[in-house]
Amino acid sequence: MTRLCAGSSSLSRTEGRKRYTIFSLRDNQPSMDHDRASGEGVGPQEYTLIKMKALEPFPEKLRPLSGRPVYLVAATLRPETMYGQTNCWVRPDMKYVAFPTAKGEVFLCSKRAARNMAFQGFTQEFGK
DSSP states (O other): OEEEOOOSSOSOOEEEOOOOOOEETTTTEEOOGGGOSSOTTOOOOOOEEEEEEOOSSOOGGGGGGTTSOEEEEEEESOGGGGTTOOOOOOOTTSOEEEEEOTTSOEEEEEHHHHHHHHTTTOSSSTTO
16 A cells, blocks of 8 residues: 655655555455455454474474474464463374575465465565
């Protein structure tokens, strides 16, 4: 969203701001409520990301990540239930991906979660 900023002598400057919205991957642009054929009335959902640090020595598939901060990440709608979290269950039938974040960490999560985080500033390049 871009809006005019009132300066001391002119209104010609613009300032870009981010806001939560639904993003269409097909159209590669934000999708307002009235633009969608289905899902009208659905807004963005706020989740809390829980990071659980993976300790070395890593399993064989994660050994190339040795020496880097690696986290299992999970999202929750109720962060108040996560105090004292000491373990994380991993589905053996699900495929997970590891992706580097903009802060130099590596997150392990589902491919869908990684794609969603790419559009929220977690990666070096927006949407990648």
